[in-house]
Amino acid sequence: MTDSPAPHYKQPLLKTPFHERARALSQIDSFIPWAGYTTVDVFTTMEQEYFAVRNATTLYDLTPMVKYRVSGPDAVPYLNRLVTRDVAKLKPDRVAYVVWCNDAGHLIDDGTIFRLGAGEYRICTAERQIDWLLDSAIGFDVQIGEVTEQIAALAVQGPTSCAMLKAAGLRGIELLKPFEIGYFSLGEHRLTLSRTGFTGDLGYEVWMDPAAAETIWDILMAAGRSRGIRAIGSQALNMARIEAGFIMPNVDFVSAEHTIRTGRDRSPLELGLGWLVDFNKGHFTGRRALLTEKKQGSRRQLVGLDIAGNKPAHNALIYTDDGGKREIGSVTSAMWSPTCKRNIALAIVDAPHFQVGSTVWAEIYLNRELVWERRMSRAQVVERPFFVPERRRATPPAEF
Amino acid sequence: MSVAAPAAPSRYDCVVIGGGHNGLVCAATLARGGRSVLLLEAAAQVGGAALTREFAPGFRVSAGAHLLHLMPADLLRDLRVESHGLEWAARGMSTTALLPGGARLVVGELELGDGALQGLSTKDAQAYSAYAARMRRFAAALVPMFSRVPPRLGTTDWSDRLAMLKLGWQIRRLGKRDMRELLRIGGMNVYDLLEENFDSAALKGALGFDAVLGANFGPRSPGTVLTLLYRLAAESAAGAAGLSQPKGGMGALCNALAKAASAAGAVIRTAAPVARISVEGDRIAGVVLESGESIAAHTVISSADPKTTFLRLLGARYLDTGFVRRVDHIRSRGLAAKLHLALNRLPAFAGVGEANLRGRLLIAPSLQHIEHAYNHAKYGEFSAAPVMEITVPTVNDATLAPAGGHVLSAIVQYAPYTLKAGWQAGKQAFMDAALDTLEQFSHGLRGSIVGAELLTPDDMEREFRMSGGHWHHGDLAFDQFLMVRPVPGAAQYRTPVDGLFLCGAGCHPGGGVMGVAGRNAAQQVLTMGMKSP
Amino acid sequence: MKTPAGLDAVIVGAGHNGLVAACYLARSGLKVLVLERQPYIGGAAVSRRLYEDFTYSNCSYVCSLLRPEIIRTLELPKYGLQVIPYEGGCTMMQGGGHLALYDNHDALRREISRHSKRDAEAYDRYSRDVMRQCKFIKPLLMHEPPDPTSFKPRDLMELLYLGKRFHNLGEKRMYDTLRFWTMSAADFLDEYFESEIVKAHFAGSSIIGTALGPRSPGTAYVLLHHYMGDIDDTVGAWGFARGGMGAISNALGASFEASGGTIRSGAPVAKILVRNGRASGVALADGEEIRAPLVISNLDVRRTFLETMDAKDLPEEFLGQVKNFKIRGSSGKLNIALDGLPQFPAIPPGSPCTRGDMHVTDTIEMMERAYDDWKDGRWSRAPYIDMLIPSQIDPTMVPAGKHYMSVFVQYCPYELADGPWDAAKRQAFGDTVINTIAQHSPNFKNLILHAEIRTPWDIENEVGLTEGNIFQGELTMDQLLFNRPVPGYAQYRSPVRGVYMCGSSTHPGGGVMGAPGANAARAVLRDLGRAP
Structure with a gap:
C-alpha cells in the first residue's frame, strides 16, 4: 500500500491505494477524513453521484473500513459472546450484519462479520475497536489482529453493477446471492466479492490486495464506461443509506464507548435493531440488560419519518401531535429522497410516539436568502427502509 | 478435619x-x-x-494467619x-515493639499510664490516650458497615438508601468535631496522622505497622488511615477478646x-x-x-x-x-510472606519477658523503616531490612512442637508477588534477610533453628489457591x-x-x-x- | 501609590487569586486596596528580567486552568492577555526514541501506535473517562464547598445539589467516579495502557507540585488538570501567555485599576489587625496602619494565620488545624537563558512536539523512585522535569536568536536530610537537572548563558509560598473540598469576622x-448582602 511519504505529524491522514485514481477524478477537491484516511466527499456533485447509485453503477473506496481478522479454536464462542446475533448459524462464505453492545446493552458499533474459512472470520466496522475486541478476548483462545492496511476494498453498487462486473470478466457473479461471499480472478489478481453494501441497492463489495488496487479500479472503470459508472464520494452514499434505512455511527447514534454524558447511549432495541438480538443463543455482552429493556419496553426508538413538504428536516426537534406541546425527540438524518419523492428522515422519538402510524411534528428551519423561517411540518412514523428495490435481492439480477 | x-x-x-x-x-x-x-x-x-499443618518433623504452625x-x-x-x-491457648495478647539496642515498647500498656517507663515523653503518653480513645470512637462508628451487605449506589431500592443513611447517621452521631476529624483523616496516610500526634519514632512505627500489615501500602500511602481504621473497626466488631490464639x-x-x-x-x-x-x-x-x-x-x-x-x-x-x-x-498481588521456624529452645528477645513473649512482637522500629521496606516492593524487589509480626505460639500451646521445641511464626513484609528476580532465585536471599533481621533482636536465634519454611506469595498462591497469594484476595x-x-x-x-x-x-x-x-x-x-x- | 481613604477591603498579596478577588470586589463597587510585598505584582505568576534582556516566567510557566468565566468577566483579553497554544508535547526515552503528543487525533493515534497499537485506541477510552470526570467536577470548581457537618439550609442545599449531580451519573458511573477519585495515577493508567512510555507520559501531570508519587492513591484525579481546559472547548487550553506569566497578572492588575481599585506594591503586610473580634485593617512592616473592615488574604493559610495574625485572635483548635495543614515543598525550578535552540536528537526534524512541554522520564518506576528520594530528604537523582521553550513561539521574551527555557523539577525537598540549603547544594541540584537534560540534548550545556536555580526554599523566600509549595497546600483527599484548608472553614471565611482567605490554600x-479568588469574592459579597 502506498503510504504517505510525509510523517504522521505533518500529514496525519493516510492515503488509500485508490487515492491517486480518486484524485484524478475529483473535480472539486472535496476530501474528508474517515478512520484515519483521507477520502473523497464529493467528486463532481452529490446529485450526479447519487443518481448513478440508483440508476447506473458506482465505485466507492471502502478501504478505510476497519478490518479485523479473528481466528483460533474459540473464534465462534468469542464472536457469539461479542455480538448480539448467533454467529454459529453463519454458514461458510456468508456475511452477517451485526451489532455489539457494552454491559448496559448499549450499542458500541455495528459492522459485518465475514465467515471466510475454517475458524477464520473477519469483522468490518466503521471505527477502530481493538481495545474492546481484545478485552472481550479475555478467557477465549482466539487471535485478533487488525488487517485494514492489508486489504483494499471497493463498493460496486447500482442496478448495472452485476452486468458491469460480468463484463469486466467476473464469470458467475450473477449467481452470488445476497450476503454471500465469492472468490474470483481477474487476470492474475484474486478478488473476494461479497454481495453486500450500504446503499440498499443491487451491489457488491470487492476485497483485494492493495498492490492490485489501481489495476482493478482501471478494469472496472473501463468495463463500466458503457453502463454509466461513476466514482462516488461519501455524500452520495449517505443519501442512499438514508433511503435504505441504515444507521451511521456519530450521526444516528454515538458509540457507548465514546459518550461523555449520561443517557446518550442507545440500545439496539431503541435503534430498531431488535431483529439482530438473539436472546436464545446463550450469553453475550449486554444480554441481561437488553432482556430487562425488552421486558420493560424501550423509552425511545429510532424511527423513519415521512414529513410533509419537501424541505429536509435537518436537526429538527420533534413534537407531539397536540399542537406541539411536548418535545419528544429529534431528527438524526434527513433528506429529500429523489427516488421516492418523499421528504424522509430518521429520528429518535420517545415512547409511545414511535409506533408506526403515529403523527408527530417536526420543527424545520429554512434559510431563505439568509432569512430564517420556521416551519412546523406534520410527519408520519413509517416503516423503514424507505426504498427497497426488487433488484436488491434478485439472483441473478436483471441484465442491463 | x-x-x-x-x-x-x-x-x-x-x-x-x-x-x-x-x-x-x-x-x-x-x-x-x-x-x-x-x-x-x-x-x-x-x-x-x-x-494448622506440620512444617518440620513434629513442628506444627498456623500456616496462614496466626492470630x-x-x-x-x-x-x-x-x-x-x-x-x-x-479452645483458647491465649486471649488478649499483648503487642510489643522490638527496638534496636534491646529496648522495647509494649503498646497496650501505654494506656495504663506506663509511657514513662518505656522511655516515652509524658506528652506522647498523654497523646496516646487521647488518640486511642478517638480511634476507638471512629472504629465504633464504622462497625455497622461490617455486618451488612454493602448498599448499591444510585438505585431506587429503599434498603440501599436506608443503609447509606444509616452509615451517614452513624458518622454524624459522632458530633461535629469528631465527624470533621474522621472525614479529614479518612483520606490521609498513617504517617501524617501519627506525625501529627506523636514524637516517638518507636511508637509511630508500632502503631503504623498495623495499617500496612497485609496491604500494598507503605505508611506514607494515602489511604492507610482507612486500612488502620478498618482493622480497628473489625476488631471492635469482633468484641473485646483482642488478639487470640x-x-x-x-x-x-x-x-x-x-x-x-x-x-x-x-x-x-x-x-x-x-x-x-x-x-x-x-x-x-x-x-x-x-x-x-x-x-x-x-x-x-x-x-x-x-x-x-x-x-x-x-x-x-x-x-x-x-x-x-x-x-x-x-x-491482588500479595506482599506478605510467612516465615516458620522450628527451634530447639525458647527464643529470647532482648528486653522481652515471658509475659510479652506470649503476645505478638513487632519489628517496625520507625515509619521510615517501614516505608523503606515498602519502597523496594514497588519495584519488584525486597528490602534487606524487612518488617515483621512475630508470634511464638508454643509459649501458649506446647502441643504444637515436640517437648522442649518451639515454633516461631512471622509475617514478613514486603515480599512482592512479582519479584523481578523470580522467587526461585530470590527465596533464599529473602529468608536470609528475615533471619538476619531476627538475629539483631534475638542473638543466637540462628543456632537454635532445626527447621525452617518460608511461604512467599507465590507459594501461598499455589498452596492456598488464591490469585496473587493475597490475604485479602485483592x-x-x-x-x-x-x-x-x-x-x-x-x-x-x-x-x-x-x-x-x-x-x-x-x-x-x-x-x-x-x-x-x-x-x-x-x-x-x-x-x-x-x-x- | 497613595492609600485611598474609606477603604472597604484590603487584599493581602497581589498573586493572581488576590487580584481576581480584588477585581470582582471592585466591580461590585467596593473600594479595594491590594497590598503586595514585592515591588512587582503577580506573586507566582510573574515575568521577570533577571538576566540581560531575557524574560523569565520564573515561577508558574503555563496558562491552562484560568477559568473562562474569569477571563470573560474581567475582560482580560481587553487588558492585554494573549494565549498561544501548545503545539504538542513529548517524552524522550532513555537511550533514544520518544513519544509525542499531537493535537490532531489521527496524528496522535499513529504516534501512540508506534509504541502500542492497543494503547493508541485505549487512549480514546482514557480521554472519555477523564472527560466524564471533568464534566462532573467542573461546576464544583466555582462553588463554595458545603460543610457536611452543618445543618444550615445553604449547606444542605449544596450537599443536595452535589448528591443529585452524583446520582445523575447513574449507578455505573457513580462507582467509576468513586474509584477515580481515590486511585493512584499508576493504577488508573494500568487500566488503560500497556506501554510504559505511554503511562509515564500521562502520569507526569499527576505529580506536578505534589508531595506524592504516581503510585500514591489519590493522584489519579490530578490527571484531570490536563483535560479541564478541553471541557470548556477552549482552543489552546494549554498555552503560553505572550510575554510570560506576568502577562496574566498585568492584565488582572489593569482590569482591577480600570474598575477603580488601587494597588500598592513594595508594601509588605506585617499584621492583620483585629479589634473586638473582627477585622479592622492591616499594619505594614514599616508600622503604617491601614483601616478596612474587610481583609482578604491571598497568602497561604499557614502564613495568614500563623504569621500574619495574633494567636490570641484565633481559636486554639483552629490554630491546631492550621498547623496540621500539609504544605510541602516538593518542586524546584530552573530558568535558563540559552544562546540558541538546543537540539534533541530523539525528536524527528519538523515535529512540533518541542513547541510544548517536554519530558525525559519514561517509566512510572523512574518517577516513583524520584519520589522516594524526596521522602528521604534529598532531591531526585533522576528528577521528573517539565521543560518548555516558550521563546520558540513568543520571541518577545528573548534577544534575537536566543532562547529561554523553563524547567520545572519534581522532586526537590524544602528541607534536606543533610542540613540546610546553601549555595553549593543549590548548584548541585541545578547541575543534576542540567545533566539530566544534557543526556537528551548534546549541545544543551554549551548554550547555557545563565541559569536561575530555584529550590523550594528560594521560592518560599521570594514568593512567600510556605515551603515553596505551588498549590499552597497538598492536594490530597484530606485537604480537598470541605476539608480545604481545614474542616469547618472551607468557605473562604475565617474564625474572625471580616477576615477571608482567597489563596490556593482554599x-x-x-x-x-x-477560582479561589472568584469564590472568595462571592463569599464576601454574600456576607455584605450584595448580589455577586
Missing part, C-alpha cells in the same frame, strides 16, 4: 466452593437457615489459609464453636467451624477440587469436580477469590466484557472497598449470573480471619430465597 | 485557575 465423601444426594440447595473460614461460616449459616448444603474443599483438610482477632464474638457464639471443640492453631478454629456446619446439616467433602461452575440457560446449574463428577445445585457460593471464581471456574463467556475487564483489573484500598469490592456489579455477594454468589475475602469486608464475608453472603442468599432474583 | 486549590 478431613471428611470422606458420604453417600451424597444428587442435588443441593447450595454448594459452597472452598473450605476456608469464610466458606465454612457460609455453609454453617446456610445450613442453619434450612438449606441443604454441600461444601467442597480442594485440599485434604478444611481451613484454606487458616489451617485471631477479627472474627465477631456473636458469630463464634452463634455457631457455638466452643462447644464444637475450640486458638489451641491447636488456626486449623482448630476451622475444624470447629466445620463441626458446626456439619452439626447444622451441611455436608463437607474434602479433596474435592471444583473444575468449573456449570451454567444452564440463564442460571447456575451446579459444579463439576476435577474428577468429572457433576453436582447439581440451585445456588453456588464461591469463597475462592473473584478472579479464580469468575475467570477460571465460571468463565468469561457467561459474563459481559466490561465486567470481565473490571475483574481482570482487580489488584488490595484493601479505597477503590476496592465497600460497594466497589471486589468490583461493581458483584459487591453485594451476588454476581451477574443468577444463582452464583461470592463469600470470600475478595468481598466486603475483606480478609483476615474474620468470617464476616461468609456470614453476610449466606444471609444474602437466605434473604433472596429460593426464587431467582 | 477550594479548589492551585494552578493559575483563579
Whole structure:
C-alpha cells in the first residue's frame, strides 16, 4: 500500500491505494477524513453521484473500513459472546450484519462479520475497536489482529453493477446471492466479492490486495464506461443509506464507548435493531440488560419519518401531535429522497410516539436568502427502509 | 478435619466452593437457615489459609494467619464453636515493639499510664490516650458497615438508601468535631496522622505497622488511615477478646467451624477440587469436580477469590466484557510472606519477658523503616531490612512442637508477588534477610533453628489457591472497598449470573480471619430465597 | 501609590487569586486596596528580567486552568492577555526514541501506535473517562464547598445539589467516579495502557507540585488538570501567555485599576489587625496602619494565620488545624537563558512536539523512585522535569536568536536530610537537572548563558509560598473540598469576622485557575448582602 511519504505529524491522514485514481477524478477537491484516511466527499456533485447509485453503477473506496481478522479454536464462542446475533448459524462464505453492545446493552458499533474459512472470520466496522475486541478476548483462545492496511476494498453498487462486473470478466457473479461471499480472478489478481453494501441497492463489495488496487479500479472503470459508472464520494452514499434505512455511527447514534454524558447511549432495541438480538443463543455482552429493556419496553426508538413538504428536516426537534406541546425527540438524518419523492428522515422519538402510524411534528428551519423561517411540518412514523428495490435481492439480477 | 465423601444426594440447595473460614461460616449459616448444603474443599483438610499443618518433623504452625482477632464474638457464639471443640491457648495478647539496642515498647500498656517507663515523653503518653480513645470512637462508628451487605449506589431500592443513611447517621452521631476529624483523616496516610500526634519514632512505627500489615501500602500511602481504621473497626466488631490464639492453631478454629456446619446439616467433602461452575440457560446449574463428577445445585457460593471464581471456574463467556475487564483489573498481588521456624529452645528477645513473649512482637522500629521496606516492593524487589509480626505460639500451646521445641511464626513484609528476580532465585536471599533481621533482636536465634519454611506469595498462591497469594484476595484500598469490592456489579455477594454468589475475602469486608464475608453472603442468599432474583 | 481613604477591603498579596478577588470586589463597587510585598505584582505568576534582556516566567510557566468565566468577566483579553497554544508535547526515552503528543487525533493515534497499537485506541477510552470526570467536577470548581457537618439550609442545599449531580451519573458511573477519585495515577493508567512510555507520559501531570508519587492513591484525579481546559472547548487550553506569566497578572492588575481599585506594591503586610473580634485593617512592616473592615488574604493559610495574625485572635483548635495543614515543598525550578535552540536528537526534524512541554522520564518506576528520594530528604537523582521553550513561539521574551527555557523539577525537598540549603547544594541540584537534560540534548550545556536555580526554599523566600509549595497546600483527599484548608472553614471565611482567605490554600486549590479568588469574592459579597 502506498503510504504517505510525509510523517504522521505533518500529514496525519493516510492515503488509500485508490487515492491517486480518486484524485484524478475529483473535480472539486472535496476530501474528508474517515478512520484515519483521507477520502473523497464529493467528486463532481452529490446529485450526479447519487443518481448513478440508483440508476447506473458506482465505485466507492471502502478501504478505510476497519478490518479485523479473528481466528483460533474459540473464534465462534468469542464472536457469539461479542455480538448480539448467533454467529454459529453463519454458514461458510456468508456475511452477517451485526451489532455489539457494552454491559448496559448499549450499542458500541455495528459492522459485518465475514465467515471466510475454517475458524477464520473477519469483522468490518466503521471505527477502530481493538481495545474492546481484545478485552472481550479475555478467557477465549482466539487471535485478533487488525488487517485494514492489508486489504483494499471497493463498493460496486447500482442496478448495472452485476452486468458491469460480468463484463469486466467476473464469470458467475450473477449467481452470488445476497450476503454471500465469492472468490474470483481477474487476470492474475484474486478478488473476494461479497454481495453486500450500504446503499440498499443491487451491489457488491470487492476485497483485494492493495498492490492490485489501481489495476482493478482501471478494469472496472473501463468495463463500466458503457453502463454509466461513476466514482462516488461519501455524500452520495449517505443519501442512499438514508433511503435504505441504515444507521451511521456519530450521526444516528454515538458509540457507548465514546459518550461523555449520561443517557446518550442507545440500545439496539431503541435503534430498531431488535431483529439482530438473539436472546436464545446463550450469553453475550449486554444480554441481561437488553432482556430487562425488552421486558420493560424501550423509552425511545429510532424511527423513519415521512414529513410533509419537501424541505429536509435537518436537526429538527420533534413534537407531539397536540399542537406541539411536548418535545419528544429529534431528527438524526434527513433528506429529500429523489427516488421516492418523499421528504424522509430518521429520528429518535420517545415512547409511545414511535409506533408506526403515529403523527408527530417536526420543527424545520429554512434559510431563505439568509432569512430564517420556521416551519412546523406534520410527519408520519413509517416503516423503514424507505426504498427497497426488487433488484436488491434478485439472483441473478436483471441484465442491463 | 478431613471428611470422606458420604453417600451424597444428587442435588443441593447450595454448594459452597472452598473450605476456608469464610466458606465454612457460609455453609454453617446456610445450613442453619434450612438449606441443604454441600461444601467442597480442594485440599485434604478444611481451613484454606487458616489451617494448622506440620512444617518440620513434629513442628506444627498456623500456616496462614496466626492470630485471631477479627472474627465477631456473636458469630463464634452463634455457631457455638466452643462447644464444637475450640479452645483458647491465649486471649488478649499483648503487642510489643522490638527496638534496636534491646529496648522495647509494649503498646497496650501505654494506656495504663506506663509511657514513662518505656522511655516515652509524658506528652506522647498523654497523646496516646487521647488518640486511642478517638480511634476507638471512629472504629465504633464504622462497625455497622461490617455486618451488612454493602448498599448499591444510585438505585431506587429503599434498603440501599436506608443503609447509606444509616452509615451517614452513624458518622454524624459522632458530633461535629469528631465527624470533621474522621472525614479529614479518612483520606490521609498513617504517617501524617501519627506525625501529627506523636514524637516517638518507636511508637509511630508500632502503631503504623498495623495499617500496612497485609496491604500494598507503605505508611506514607494515602489511604492507610482507612486500612488502620478498618482493622480497628473489625476488631471492635469482633468484641473485646483482642488478639487470640486458638489451641491447636488456626486449623482448630476451622475444624470447629466445620463441626458446626456439619452439626447444622451441611455436608463437607474434602479433596474435592471444583473444575468449573456449570451454567444452564440463564442460571447456575451446579459444579463439576476435577474428577468429572457433576453436582447439581440451585445456588453456588464461591469463597475462592473473584478472579479464580469468575475467570477460571465460571468463565468469561457467561459474563459481559466490561465486567470481565473490571475483574481482570482487580489488584491482588500479595506482599506478605510467612516465615516458620522450628527451634530447639525458647527464643529470647532482648528486653522481652515471658509475659510479652506470649503476645505478638513487632519489628517496625520507625515509619521510615517501614516505608523503606515498602519502597523496594514497588519495584519488584525486597528490602534487606524487612518488617515483621512475630508470634511464638508454643509459649501458649506446647502441643504444637515436640517437648522442649518451639515454633516461631512471622509475617514478613514486603515480599512482592512479582519479584523481578523470580522467587526461585530470590527465596533464599529473602529468608536470609528475615533471619538476619531476627538475629539483631534475638542473638543466637540462628543456632537454635532445626527447621525452617518460608511461604512467599507465590507459594501461598499455589498452596492456598488464591490469585496473587493475597490475604485479602485483592488490595484493601479505597477503590476496592465497600460497594466497589471486589468490583461493581458483584459487591453485594451476588454476581451477574443468577444463582452464583461470592463469600470470600475478595468481598466486603475483606480478609483476615474474620468470617464476616461468609456470614453476610449466606444471609444474602437466605434473604433472596429460593426464587431467582 | 497613595492609600485611598474609606477603604472597604484590603487584599493581602497581589498573586493572581488576590487580584481576581480584588477585581470582582471592585466591580461590585467596593473600594479595594491590594497590598503586595514585592515591588512587582503577580506573586507566582510573574515575568521577570533577571538576566540581560531575557524574560523569565520564573515561577508558574503555563496558562491552562484560568477559568473562562474569569477571563470573560474581567475582560482580560481587553487588558492585554494573549494565549498561544501548545503545539504538542513529548517524552524522550532513555537511550533514544520518544513519544509525542499531537493535537490532531489521527496524528496522535499513529504516534501512540508506534509504541502500542492497543494503547493508541485505549487512549480514546482514557480521554472519555477523564472527560466524564471533568464534566462532573467542573461546576464544583466555582462553588463554595458545603460543610457536611452543618445543618444550615445553604449547606444542605449544596450537599443536595452535589448528591443529585452524583446520582445523575447513574449507578455505573457513580462507582467509576468513586474509584477515580481515590486511585493512584499508576493504577488508573494500568487500566488503560500497556506501554510504559505511554503511562509515564500521562502520569507526569499527576505529580506536578505534589508531595506524592504516581503510585500514591489519590493522584489519579490530578490527571484531570490536563483535560479541564478541553471541557470548556477552549482552543489552546494549554498555552503560553505572550510575554510570560506576568502577562496574566498585568492584565488582572489593569482590569482591577480600570474598575477603580488601587494597588500598592513594595508594601509588605506585617499584621492583620483585629479589634473586638473582627477585622479592622492591616499594619505594614514599616508600622503604617491601614483601616478596612474587610481583609482578604491571598497568602497561604499557614502564613495568614500563623504569621500574619495574633494567636490570641484565633481559636486554639483552629490554630491546631492550621498547623496540621500539609504544605510541602516538593518542586524546584530552573530558568535558563540559552544562546540558541538546543537540539534533541530523539525528536524527528519538523515535529512540533518541542513547541510544548517536554519530558525525559519514561517509566512510572523512574518517577516513583524520584519520589522516594524526596521522602528521604534529598532531591531526585533522576528528577521528573517539565521543560518548555516558550521563546520558540513568543520571541518577545528573548534577544534575537536566543532562547529561554523553563524547567520545572519534581522532586526537590524544602528541607534536606543533610542540613540546610546553601549555595553549593543549590548548584548541585541545578547541575543534576542540567545533566539530566544534557543526556537528551548534546549541545544543551554549551548554550547555557545563565541559569536561575530555584529550590523550594528560594521560592518560599521570594514568593512567600510556605515551603515553596505551588498549590499552597497538598492536594490530597484530606485537604480537598470541605476539608480545604481545614474542616469547618472551607468557605473562604475565617474564625474572625471580616477576615477571608482567597489563596490556593482554599477550594479548589492551585494552578493559575483563579477560582479561589472568584469564590472568595462571592463569599464576601454574600456576607455584605450584595448580589455577586
